[in-house]
Amino acid sequence: MAEKFALQITNLSVKYKVYEGTLQVIPGLDLFVREGERVGLIGETGCGKSSILKAVASVLPVPPAIVSSDAIEVFGNPIGGRVGLSILRKNVSMVFQDPSTSLNPTLKISTQMMDVLKARFPGKRKSEYRKMMRDGLEAVSMPAPERVLGSYPIQLSGGMRQRVCIAMALIKDPVLIIADEPTTALDVTIEEQILDLLDYLVREKNKSLILVSHALGAVRKLTDRVYVMYAGNIVEFGNTADIFSNPKHPYTIGLIAASPKLTGEGLADGIAGDIISYINVPDGCRFANRCPRVSEKCQTSTPVLENLSPDGSWQVSCHNHNIEEAAL
Amino acid sequence: MTKGYVIVLKKFFIAIAILLVLSFIILGYIRLIPGCPVRLSLGPGIPEDTVIRLRSEMFLDEPLPVQWFYWIVNMLTTGNMGTSLHSLRDVSVDIAIFLPRSLELVIMAAIVMLVFSVMIGTFSALFKNTWLDNVLRILAYLGAVIPSFVFGILFLLVFGVSLRWFPIGGLPTIPVEYTLTGMPLFDSIVAGDFALAGNVFRSQILPVLSVSVGGIAYTSRLHRSSVIEILNADYIAFARVAGVSRKTLILKHLMKPSFIPTLTIYGLQVAFLLANMFLVESIFRFPGFAFYAFSVIQVKDSYGIVGVTLVFGIILAIVNALVDIGVAGLDPRIRLKASE
Numbered sequence: 001m002a003e004k005f006a007l008q009i010t011n012l013s014v015k016y017k018v019y020e021g022t023l024q025v026i027p028g029l030d031l032f033v034r035e036g037e038r039v040g041l042i043g044e045t046g047c048g049k050s051s052i053l054k055a056v057a058s059v060l061p062v063p064p065a066i067v068s069s070d071a072i073e074v075f076g077n078p079i080g081g082r083v084g085l086s087i088l089r090k091n092v093s094m095v096f097q098d099p100s101t102s103l104n105p106t107l108k109i110s111t112q113m114m115d116v117l118k119a120r121f122p123g124k125r126k127s128e129y130r131k132m133m134r135d136g137l138e139a140v141s142m143p144a145p146e147r148v149l150g151s152y153p154i155q156l157s158g159g160m161r162q163r164v165c166i167a168m169a170l171i172k173d174p175v176l177i178i179a180d181e182p183t184t185a186l187d188v189t190i191e192e193q194i195l196d197l198l199d200y201l202v203r204e205k206n207k208s209l210i211l212v213s214h215a216l217g218a219v220r221k222l223t224d225r226v227y228v229m230y231a232g233n234i235v236e237f238g239n240t241a242d243i244f245s246n247p248k249h250p251y252t253i254g255l256i257a258a259s260p261k262l263t264g265e266g267l268a269d270g271i272a273g274d275i276i277s278y279i280n281v282p283d284g285c286r287f288a289n290r291c292p293r294v295s296e297k298c299q300t301s302t303p304v305l306e307n308l309s310p311d312g313s314w315q316v317s318c319h320n321h322n323i324e325e326a327a328l
Numbered sequence: 329m330t331k332g333y334v335i336v337l338k339k340f341f342i343a344i345a346i347l348l349v350l351s352f353i354i355l356g357y358i359r360l361i362p363g364c365p366v367r368l369s370l371g372p373g374i375p376e377d378t379v380i381r382l383r384s385e386m387f388l389d390e391p392l393p394v395q396w397f398y399w400i401v402n403m404l405t406t407g408n409m410g411t412s413l414h415s416l417r418d419v420s421v422d423i424a425i426f427l428p429r430s431l432e433l434v435i436m437a438a439i440v441m442l443v444f445s446v447m448i449g450t451f452s453a454l455f456k457n458t459w460l461d462n463v464l465r466i467l468a469y470l471g472a473v474i475p476s477f478v479f480g481i482l483f484l485l486v487f488g489v490s491l492r493w494f495p496i497g498g499l500p501t502i503p504v505e506y507t508l509t510g511m512p513l514f515d516s517i518v519a520g521d522f523a524l525a526g527n528v529f530r531s532q533i534l535p536v537l538s539v540s541v542g543g544i545a546y547t548s549r550l551h552r553s554s555v556i557e558i559l560n561a562d563y564i565a566f567a568r569v570a571g572v573s574r575k576t577l578i579l580k581h582l583m584k585p586s587f588i589p590t591l592t593i594y595g596l597q598v599a600f601l602l603a604n605m606f607l608v609e610s611i612f613r614f615p616g617f618a619f620y621a622f623s624v625i626q627v628k629d630s631y632g633i634v635g636v637t638l639v640f641g642i643i644l645a646i647v648n649a650l651v652d653i654g655v656a657g658l659d660p661r662i663r664l665k666a667s668e
Contacts (some may be wrong), residue, residue, distance in 0.1 A: 152660040
């Protein structure tokens with residue numbers, strides 16, 4: 001049985017040309033999302049998560065960014081060129097981090113939603129569009145959708161704006177939703193609501209989802225598989241349950257240990273040091289300068305992803321992943 | 329929304345107060361210039377008692393506050409703004425004749441400026457740092473540093489004298505029965521005389537172009553940076569991913585927010601148009617308001633000068649008010665704040 005991929009990225013590279021030189025942010029990355037699958041992407045700020053997502057959504061400002069890849073395919077269709085772009089726009093939606101900047105401040109909500117609908121479903125009557133917009137807002141459990149449609153973004157709260165963004169992302173009936181830290185800018189109570197909503201909508205409508213979040217609990221709850229990124233590389237990926245219960249890469253171990261617990265055991269440890277500079281990246285593992293298991297080999301040879309499970313669904317890129325904790 | 333009207337009314341009364349103070353200061357300043365205005369305008373051959381009679385009729389022999397007070401009372405009761413020593417008519421009659429001609433030029437120049445600034449600015453921003461942007465950048469710098477009267481002379485030489493496409497100055501005579509607003513092009517079109525309208529338009533093109541070049545240069549550069557800023561905004565990326573078509577994105581989602589800062593500068597540039605009109609009307613021998621202003625200043629015509637100044641003040645106040653209303657209309661953040 002051939003698997004169907006909602007998104008398949010092969011050897012994606014993203015560089016930024018800046019005054020000081022070229023930033024080699026993503027050296028070469030593979031990632032896939034199956035149809036109906038929910039995938040998490042975790043890693044600290046500055047590791048290139050947003051760069052990947054924006055490169056996929058084709059909204060990275062070029063220049064300064066330089067994007068190249070062997071293939072980025074949405075349901076088997078390459079996204080380059082005019083036709084590819086229209087396939088991408090039809091099938092992929094994105095929810096941004098900060099709802100206070102992702103809606104146009106000068107246009108009414110109805111206008112912004114209408115323009116999405118007009119591009120996706122052209123030639124309908126105004127009343128039909130109106131009904132679709134109302135249904136779209138009701139689907140994200142928005143109270144008083146008519147009033148919201150007549151409002152400007154400034155008249156809505158942060159949570160309501162993010163609901164509007166999700167409604168706008170869903171209204172064109174995409175196959176893949178990319179959520180780039182959708183709750184980072186929101187209150188904790190609203191965060192829970194938005195994540196539950198996203199979870200419900202994706203399950204109910206059988207969408208594929210890429211969720212980027214620093215809330216590891218949310219990633220654990222919402223996703224089937226998870227990719228762990230460090231400094232532009234995938235360092236480990238596999239089923240969410242495996243990764244969270246038995247992380248193999250030293251960075252994953254540190255990342256999971258660093259998330260604060262509610263049980264009151266004091267603050268988590270965190271990982272000492274900073275992400276390496278992306279200019280003139282040295283050979284070897286990019287995590288070597290912070291890694292508790294670092295060995296000589298890590299300084300000279302770049303690790304590649306190796307199978308941890310026979311079917312290749314769980315992979316890790318570390319020279320020393322099988323060293324037992326006790327041997328350290 | 330009631331608060332919105334209150335703000336407009338408040339602005340209106342402040343403007344009136346400023347204009348009253350302005351008229352007082354101008355009347356005072358004119359007195360500082362040596363020489364008797366009546367003598368200056370009527371010439372040396374007029375008997376002394378005629379001059380004295382005229383001076384007293386025009387309150388020129390009264391102290392400044394008294395003169396100012398009489399002038400105000402006279403204006404409020406009869407609507408007369410004082411007799412012009414230049415034309416020997418009431419100043420308001422002169423304004424009604426000369427102002428519409430210039431106002432039409434200013435309106436045309438404002439439209440030309442708006443259309444070209446927004447177009448050039450948007451194109452430069454969308455094709456940032458390409459050859460097109462660089463060419464437009466050089467043209468904009470040239471346009472900004474070369475004063476409008478140089479353009480006037482250049483256009484006159486090239487299109488008027490050498491190519492003979494346009495008349496080298498003046499304005500065709502408009503028959504009195506056409507007079508409706510006093511604006512020559514508008515009146516001749518309304519009267520249905522399209523041959524005359526064509527001639528009027530041909531004599532207006534060069535003044536309009538030369539007066540608007542500088543404004544286009546400034547405003548288009550500003551609009552460029554404004555568009556670039558909005559292009560990088562999250563909501564443009566979000567709208568793109570959400571699938572808004574490219575045309576709608578540029579004409580609506582990008583245009584509306586990026587025009588807000590541009591509008592403020594554009595308003596200032598429209599006000600500058602009036603000032604630039606002085607030189608351009610002289611070059612093209614255009615019998616407009618600036619031409620009239622020149623004439624009254626030359627003979628130290630007190631009421632003429634005050635009338636001209638007041639008109640400039642009123643136009644500035646109106647332009648400012650329109651810009652404020654325009655910004656509020658474009659930006660719901662300002663509108664909603666004002667009505668809170």
